[in-house]
Amino acid sequence: MAAEDLEWERSKISNQDLNMMKKLGLMKKEDAIRFPSEESYPNPPMEYRVSFVDHLIRGLSAPIHDFLRGLLFVYGIQLHQLTPNSILHISIFITLCECFLGIPPNWALWKRIFLLRRNASRNATYNIGGVVICVRTDVDYFDVKFPDSVQGWRKKWLYIHEESANSVEHNIIPFDGNAKIQRRRSWDAEASEEEKKATEALMSRIRQLQNTRGKELSGVQITAYFLRIRVQPLQARKNPLWTYAGGNDANRLSSDLSAKDLEKLIRRISRLNKKDPIPSSCRVEPYSSTNPLPENHPTMASLPPLPEDGEVEEQAIVAEDNQGSSLYESEVAGSHKSAASHEKEVESEASESTQSLPPAVSPKNKRKRDDAEASGTSKPEETVPSHPESAYDPYLGTLISSDDEEVLPTVDVATRTKKLTEANERANTLAQQLEHSEKARKKAELDATEARAEADKAKTDAAGVEDLRKRLHTAETSLSDHMAAQSAREEAILKRLRTQSRRFVARTAQEFQLEEPANDPLLDALSFLEVHGSEAREGIDQAKAGLSRLFPYFFPKKEEPATFLDLAKSFNSSEDLGLKMRQENMKVAVESTVALVADSQQTIDWMKVGDTNQIEQSRWRSLIKAAKPNTKKILAYLGIKPPSTPSSSRPEV
Structure with a gap:
């Protein structure tokens, strides 16, 4: 029995996984997800496709994004044949294009960075997660920090509703568990010279995002960003991410995750441990409604060929399933045969940070490689290179039969002597280049020292600016408090004036009229106080005159007090003066x-x-x-x- 027939078993999704999907908003629609009942082999309902919990938490949602649909079509694979880390690779790429490059996901740029390889162990070939997306060895790409293993992800399968706004032909192909993975030329498809020229500015921008001092962008930052804004990159959306409008954005599936849930999710899908900090924000501000694209920014639309566009030549099958470079999983042999055979099933995916991809082998070398693998060795013995005229080109339209015998070149001493001379000349050239490189290194160190000094000075200046900013903020706060206190004081004065106005009417039987009360309430209040003050002063003067005349009679031997208050206190004693x-x-x-x-x-x-x-x-x-x-x-x-x-x-x- 083939290994593919033994991979599927009854789905086992935990309550923890259900709670996480609810918090992510993946179960917001009633028919968005259906869970298997007792079946041990997928039997999706009409308009549903087979997927996994670890696919969904890495950015996958239905309806499927056109870019992912095009990748599945061009590579000739199904959704369940992609590993979780491959899904995350696509999510990061789409987020990078839309949020930091300001373009839709670009097929030409994708071909410059990624290729496809088979994912297999040394004892079996898998159908679930049988292919893995890898970064090309000659490309400097973001350090995504994939986990070394994703535990038991194959056991957590479910059905997602692949709805379409147009027609059935826009959906991905229905689930076919019997379809075998066959390596195609499109797996190694490279960008044409015209595409390389068109995307060179994008590659330069990616290098700048990675290497700008103090503003380095990482794969973990990109992952944390799309998880934080609650938009699934691999879902078909009305608006691109560079128009993201915050909490009211139409593409959001749920409200913001709590800091604890976000940290837990990022550590689950990455290699970060408990000691590694979780990025709270990107060092480079992504494009959004608050940080719009520059004027006349090019869109550079480029999607993989879709089914409605017709078949493409790159889909041609190269050879049998064991053709080409395979990346092995580190699982225990036979761990996929049953649910009880291994409680902690792990999947070790290939990534650019952990493994280097061996070059694809040609059909002519296939027989020798098979012989070496059959002998139990980890890699085939080195063979004599074939004649240049018979070298294998993976992009030719015709196939070269693997049964052709290899022609060995004739040994030519003169040719070898000539090559030795050329090698010596190249060594001398390299020595001169090394000397120049040493001078350049010293100059770079000097420039780095000067740059650090300038950076220190800039930090000092920034600290002074920050101190001034704090002092300004304190002054503004103090002024605001003073204005609030003054306003409250004026309000209290007006309140007292209204009370005094009622008393004035009661005493004088006439209404006190303020002059233009709406223009200057405080001035009118002073005018009102002046009226009452005049009456009060007149009464006090008369009282003082009367008390002064009475004082000698009651206090003949005392000198009259200088102030009216002391005079009044003299008559307000406890004894009866009369x-x-x-x-x-x-x-x-x-x-x-x-x-x-x-x-x-x-x-x-x-x-x-x-x-x-x-x-x-x-x-x-x-x-x-x-x-x-x-x-x-x-x-x-x-x-x-x-x-x-x-x-x-x-x-x-």
Whole structure:
């Protein structure tokens, strides 16, 4: 039984995977995803295709992007035959083109960077994840930091709804589990000279994004970006990513992930461990609605040939399945035969950061390579190179039979001597180039030292600017607080004025009219206060004059206070000033009477006079009544003018 027949088994999707897909918005539509029930072999419903959880969390969603659909058609493969890291490669490429190059995904640029290889172990050939997308060995591309293994991804298969807005021919081909992977010329398709010339500026821009000091862009940053903005790169979208409009963008599948969920997802699909920091943003600002494309920016549209465009020559099959370079998985032999045979199934994909791709072998060398692999050696023995006229060209339209015998060249001593001379000349040339390179290296080191000094100076200047910015911010905050306090004070004054206005009406029975209150409320408030202030000042002046006249009578031996407040406090004492004054007057009257009696030279027993307890009240009153006729004479003698009306004061002792 072939290895392909043993790969499929009952799907095992955990609750953790379901929760992650819900948070990513992949299950937002009711019919977007269907899960297998008890079947151990895919049987997708009509308009559904077979995919995997690890495909979806790496940017895949239905309907499929035209660029991915074109890749499947040109390479002659199905969706389930791509590994998770290959899906991530395509997602990163589309995000790179749309967000950082400002163009749609470009087929010519893709051919300059990537090629396709078979993904197989040393003991079996797989159908699930049987091909892997690799970076060409001569291309300097982003360090994506793929994980060395993706555990058990083949067991987590499901069905996605491949809807189409146009017609069925725009969909990817239906699932065919029996279709074998056959290597095609399109796997090694290279860009033409015209395409290389057209995309040279894009390649220069990619190198600039990778190597600009302080603004280096990495594959992990690109991955984190499309996961953070919640747009699936491999989904057919109405608008490209360079028009991304933030949280209200129509292409977003869900709201922002929490920092914990985003970090967990990035570590799951990359090789970052717990000690490696997760990039919070890209060092290069991507194109979006807030950072639009420059004017007259070229679009450079270039898509792979699609089914509606007809067959292309690059789809021609090169040879049998074991033809060409294969990349081996590091799984235990037989780990795909059953679900219980190996609990932790792992898939080690080929990537440009971990393995170098061997060159594709020609049909003429196929037999010798098969013999070497059959003998148990890890690589075939070196063979004598064939004649230049019979060298294999993978881009020829005709196939060369693998049964043709190889013709060995005749040994020519003169030719070898000539080659040795040429080699010596090349060695001398290389030595001179090395000397020039050493001089260039020293100059580069000097330039680097000067650049570091300039960078340090720029950092110092930046720190000063930052300090000024902070001080400006503090001043602006202080001014804002002062203006807010002033506004609150004015509002309080106006409130008090409204209250005072009501009191003014109650007291004066007239409305106080402010002059143009809408123009200057504070000035009108001062005018209103001035009116009340005049009344208050007039009342205070009159009160002070009255109290000043009364002060000598109540406080004959004291000096009048200088301020009205102290004067008022003198009259606001705890004792009764009127009673005190009458008692003083009574004392003066008694003393004056005693003086008159003494002046009359009459003999009086003053001891008896002072003994008031022996005087009866009735007798005392009769004596006072008898003395009243002489009161006026006594007061006139003392210089006091009596009032016209009798006093109503109560008699005091």
